[in-house]
Amino acid sequence: MPVKIPIIGKLLEKRYSLSDLDRGMDIAMNGRATATGASVTPSTALNNSAVFACVRLLAETTAMMPLITYRRLQPRGKERATDHPLYSLLHDSPNPEMPAMAFRETLQGHLGTWGNAFAEIEWGPDGYVRALWPLRPDRVQVGRINGEVAYRLRLPNGENVVLPGFRVLHIPGFGFDGLVGYSPVQLARESIGLAMATEEYGARFFGNGANPGGVLKHPNKLSATAQDNLRKSWNEMHSGLSNQHRIAILEEGMDYVRVGIPPDDAQFLETRKFQVVEIARWFHVPPHMIGDLDRSTNNNIEQQSLEFVTYSLGPGLTRWEQCCKMKLLLPEERSTYFVEHLVAALVKGDIQTRYSAYSVGRQWGWLSADDVRESENMNPLPDGQGDIYMIPLNMVPASDIGQAQLPAPDTESNAATLALETRRGSAKSRQRTIDSYKRIFEQAGQVIVKREIDNVRRAAKKHLTTRSIADFNAWLDEFYRDFPEFIARQVRAPVQSLADVIAVLAGEEVKSDPDTVKVDEFVNEYIKGFTVRYTRSSSGQLTKLIKDSESDPNADVEAAINERLQQWDERRAGKVAMNEPHQLANAVTKLVWAAAGIRYLVWRTGGKDNCPYCRELNGKRVGIEQVFEGKGESIGVDGKVFVSRAPRAHPPLHLGCQCSITPG
Numbered sequence: 001m002p003v004k005i006p007i008i009g010k011l012l013e014k015r016y017s018l019s020d021l022d023r024g025m026d027i028a029m030n031g032r033a034t035a036t037g038a039s040v041t042p043s044t045a046l047n048n049s050a051v052f053a054c055v056r057l058l059a060e061t062t063a064m065m066p067l068i069t070y071r072r073l074q075p076r077g078k079e080r081a082t083d084h085p086l087y088s089l090l091h092d093s094p095n096p097e098m099p100a101m102a103f104r105e106t107l108q109g110h111l112g113t114w115g116n117a118f119a120e121i122e123w124g125p126d127g128y129v130r131a132l133w134p135l136r137p138d139r140v141q142v143g144r145i146n147g148e149v150a151y152r153l154r155l156p157n158g159e160n161v162v163l164p165g166f167r168v169l170h171i172p173g174f175g176f177d178g179l180v181g182y183s184p185v186q187l188a189r190e191s192i193g194l195a196m197a198t199e200e201y202g203a204r205f206f207g208n209g210a211n212p213g214g215v216l217k218h219p220n221k222l223s224a225t226a227q228d229n230l231r232k233s234w235n236e237m238h239s240g241l242s243n244q245h246r247i248a249i250l251e252e253g254m255d256y257v258r259v260g261i262p263p264d265d266a267q268f269l270e271t272r273k274f275q276v277v278e279i280a281r282w283f284h285v286p287p288h289m290i291g292d293l294d295r296s297t298n299n300n301i302e303q304q305s306l307e308f309v310t311y312s313l314g315p316g317l318t319r320w321e322q323c324c325k326m327k328l329l330l331p332e333e334r335s336t337y338f339v340e341h342l343v344a345a346l347v348k349g350d351i352q353t354r355y356s357a358y359s360v361g362r363q364w365g366w367l368s369a370d371d372v373r374e375s376e377n378m379n380p381l382p383d384g385q386g387d388i389y390m391i392p393l394n395m396v397p398a399s400d401i402g403q404a405q406l407p408a409p410d411t412e413s414n415a416a417t418l419a420l421e422t423r424r425g426s427a428k429s430r431q432r433t434i435d436s437y438k439r440i441f442e443q444a445g446q447v448i449v450k451r452e453i454d455n456v457r458r459a460a461k462k463h464l465t466t467r468s469i470a471d472f473n474a475w476l477d478e479f480y481r482d483f484p485e486f487i488a489r490q491v492r493a494p495v496q497s498l499a500d501v502i503a504v505l506a507g508e509e510v511k512s513d514p515d516t517v518k519v520d521e522f523v524n525e526y527i528k529g530f531t532v533r534y535t536r537s538s539s540g541q542l543t544k545l546i547k548d549s550e551s552d553p554n555a556d557v558e559a560a561i562n563e564r565l566q567q568w569d570e571r572r573a574g575k576v577a578m579n580e581p582h583q584l585a586n587a588v589t590k591l592v593w594a595a596a597g598i599r600y601l602v603w604r605t606g607g608k609d610n611c612p613y614c615r616e617l618n619g620k621r622v623g624i625e626q627v628f629e630g631k632g633e634s635i636g637v638d639g640k641v642f643v644s645r646a647p648r649a650h651p652p653l654h655l656g657c658q659c660s661i662t663p664g
Contacts, residue, residue, distance in 0.1 A: 038193040038200070042113035042138075045185045045192050048199065050276045053290035054283035055112035062316060063105035066091055066342045067324070072335075081337055085128040086328055090339060094119075094132035103134060104320075107171065110137050111316065112283065115173040115181035118151070120163065121327065129328050132169060142170070142179045149179065171323045188282040195275035219254075284312045309346050317341045344375065359493035362440065365389050369439060390436045427660040430505050431606055433498070434585045438577040440494045445573030447490050452538065453565045455479060464558040469546060480539045484531035491527060491580075498581060499523050499588045506589040510663055512596035522591055526584060578656055586650040586661055593663060594624050600664030603628055603651070612637040614659050621664045629653070 038044075045051045067090040071081040081087055094103045107117035114137035124130035141152040149165040173181030185192065273292070280287045286308050287293075324339045358375075361367030369386035373379065380386050459479070463472035503519050545564060549555035590601065605618040613635045622628055629648040634641045642654075651659035 035190060035193065038196040040185065040189040040193045040196065042183070042185050044196070045113065045189075048192060048195050048279070050195060050279040050290060051185075051192055051283075054280060054285045055109055057285060057289055058112050058283065058313070058316065059105045059108040061313060061346070062108045062320070062341075063101045063103075065317075065346065067100070067104065067320065067339055068342055069337060069339050071337055084337060085124075085126075085130075086337075086339070089129060089132060089328075090324065095122075096131070098134075103132065106134050108316070110134075111171060111173050111181075113183065113185050114138070115175065115183040115186075116140075116142075117171040119169040121167050121169055123167075127330065135168070166327070169323065169327045171319055173319075184282060188279065191275065191278045191282060195272070195279060198272050198275065286312070309343060313343075313346075317343070356493070359497070362390065363493075363497045369443065385439065388439070390440075427604055427606065427662055430502060430585055430589065431658065431660060433501055433505065434581045437494060437498045437581045440497075441491075441581050442573050442577035444490045444494055445576035448487050448534075448576075449568055449572050451486060452483065453569055456542070457562065457565055460558050460561045464561065469550065469557065473543070473546065476539055476542060480535045484528075484535055487531045487534060488527050491530060492523075495527055495530075495580075495584060496520075496523050498584055499526075502585045502588045503592050506592040507596070510593055510596045510598055512592065517592050517595045519588065519591070522588065526587065530580065575655060579652060582652045582658065586652075589661060590624065590650050598663045599624055601628075601650070601661045602664040604660050604662050606658040606660050610659075611654070611657070612640075613642040614653055614657055617653065617659070 046055065069081045069084050069087040069090060070078040071084070072078055089100075091100060093099050098106075103119075107119060110117040116137050118135040118137060118140050120133045120135055121129055122131040122133065135153065139154045143150060143152065145162065151163045151165070151168045151170070153161045153163060155161060172179070173184070175181035276290070276292050277287050280290055280292070286305070289305075289308055321339050321341065325334060325337075328339075329337055358367060358372045362369070362372065366389070368389050370380040373381070373386060456476075456479070459472060459475045463469070463475060499519050499522065503517060507513060507517075541564060542561065545560045546557060549557045549560055593601070600621055601624050603617045603620045605614050610618075616635050616637055617628060620628055627647045627649045629635070629644040631644060631647050634643045636642075644653075650661050651657055653659060
């Protein structure tokens with residue numbers, strides 16, 4: 001280990017006051033005046049609102065993003081290296097006196113003004129970094145000693161201390177000599193000076209009563225004492241906003257002559273506005289991010305914000321990551337460990353865009369439900385239910401779908417067996433696909449049910465507490481008139497995705513091209529039908545509860561409504577998941593087969609526990625335009641009767657039914 005050296009950064013932090021810090025910066029910049037006469041230094045430049053806004057924006061945005069230490073996995077991938085000592089330093093607290101955001105905000109602020117950020121590295125006896133202490137850039141000089149990079153620090157007592165390269169985390173900004181970065185304030189000093197000058201001019205303009213300067217013209221010669229007295233009395237009477245519009249009395253033939261250029265003639269406001277854009281250009285910040293919305297619209301402001309993350313923050317984040325890897329990780333660790341900012345929170349789009357992206361990720365298998373929930377700051381699903389990745393079966397080789405070990409079709413009997421087993425295998429493939437989508441449909445159902453329950457419960461509390469049943473009924477009519485649109489938005493992605501996959505599988509079963517089928521049109525009609533079925537069921541249940549309670553003056557209508565809502569919360573999303581994927585898949589299958597010229601369908605039981613009614617239908621063959629069971633028709637088994645509430649053109653027969661159809 002290297003020789004022990006006192007922690008200089010810690011001493012500097014504790015011994016310097018803010019006044020010393022400002023004075024030190026001014027001395028380092030030599031307080032050089034610009035062409036406007038304004039003295040521009042890193043400390044005085046921050047008095048300008050545009051400079052302060054740019055530096056603060058870059059510093060706070062960079063610091064708010066967690067800086068994570070990762071471990072590379074083999075053959076690919078990464079995981080958070082929470083057991084590495086560097087993880088807690090960069091993520092939580094780099095030293096005992098500062099949280100991570102304050103530390104990184106400080107260094108990024110130095111980068112924004114001085115163009116360089118320095119922190120002393122405190123190495124522990126185990127060879128790992130123990131702490132990081134920020135150093136003031138105005139006290140650091142970078143150079144080489146015997147060819148090695150070294151850092152000279154000026155201490156409060158004037159003494160100089162040299163730290164070797166491994167003791168300093170140095171993050172340079174834009175620059176060309178390979179050691180230090182350019183100071184943005186130095187490069188932009190004339191632009192900043194002009195902004196400061198116009199601001200001071202405006203302050204003085206209003207301090208003088210919102211009038212430009214002028215002279216008092218006297219016909220005679222005045223002594224020095226008389227001039228001083230006249231000037232003093234005039235300023236006391238007419239300077240400042242409180243003395244605005246006071247009447248001046250001129251004696252002895254004196255006359256007031258205005259001099260200087262009025263602010264409107266000098267384009268005062270235009271100059272001030274332009275300097276905001278000019279300074280934003282120096283700091284590579286979109287003007288709208290610091291409050292200049294002149295050229296921003298609702299159509300382009302989101303894109304500009306994404307460009308800010310990519311082009312304004314991106315280079316700086318890369319500097320941080322590479323410098324931390326080079327200086328804070330041991331050489332033998334760099335092939336295994338690395339640091340990276342977590343920028344996902346900054347690039348999230350609106351909720352519709354995010355959900356569409358999640359849908360694509362879930363559909364094509366690179367996101368699980370828990371991945372999505374984590375991105376939305378939600379806890380994982382219990383019992384590992386959300387840690388499942390689903391892949392559309394149409395993306396695997398067709399030869400792998402529904403394969404079974406079948407005898408060679410060398411006889412007529414074997415050929416018939418082959419056809420039957422192939423169809424059964426294909427039906428199993430469709431069933432596996434249906435099962436994989438049930439969780440997605442349940443999640444969509446949970447969103448729908450939650451929105452419905454929250455709205456109905458609030459309305460019931462508002463109207464039924466005072467037994468305003470007529471008002472509640474009117475509210476129900478209005479709510480369920482608009483609610484189908486919300487339902488359609490939630491189910492469109494899973495319905496479209498499942499329909500597309502099933503169309504491919506069904507087409508492959510009968511050697512037909514599913515592209516000839518208008519699946520999109522069918523999906524639209526299916527969604528309309530689902531929203532109608534769902535809302536009719538909801539409004540019908542609630543209306544019946546209200547009617548039943550109206551005949552009983554002691555009935556608690558609100559309590560009855562809340563009890564039904566509780567039942568919906570516990571069961572309804574599960575019912576959607578149990579019924580809709582199966583209903584949709586068989587409907588799409590029938591659609592594809594009808595387009596392929598299939599004339600007959602056969603009912604096939606599925607699942608382990610088939611009910612006796614499903615077994616009664618097993619093997620039933622009907623024309624593809626016919627139904628297996630008509631509305632009101634019954635199936636009798638062992639003295640029990642099942643009555644169909646609707647025509648059954650395809651499975652399911654009842655909730656939980658896993659039967660399917662095959663070509664007949």
